[in-house]
Amino acid sequence: MTSPEPRAPRERLIGLFLLAVAAVLLVSSVTWFGSDRGAIGIAQVVVGLVVAAVGGLLVRRAQSS
Known part of the structure; x- marks a missing residue:
């Protein structure tokens, strides 16, 4: 198994x-x-903010691991 x-x-x-x-x-x-x-x-700004939130969440989650 992988770690x-x-x-x-x-x-x-x-x-x-x-x-x-x-x-x-x-x-x-x-x-x-x-x-x-x-x-x-406006739609592009909304999509950009959602993508930024997901990206920030992944970076933060990777740092806490």
């Missing part, structure tokens, strides 16, 4: 990846507001 230790670095990497994706989503959402498509911009 649970290798799981923490994987969770941390996935969490950091999700935080990077969230940053791109949040920064690029400005373009939707600039092109008069505010509804898409």
Whole structure:
């Protein structure tokens, strides 16, 4: 059987990846507001915040292991 230790670095990497994706989503959402498509911009901000929350949770969980 495998030990649970290798799981923490994987969770941390996935969490950091999700935080990077969230940053791109949040920064690029400005373009939707600039092109008069505010509804898409708001949806992208919401998705970015959800992805950031999941990524932060994974990073925090990996650090506590």
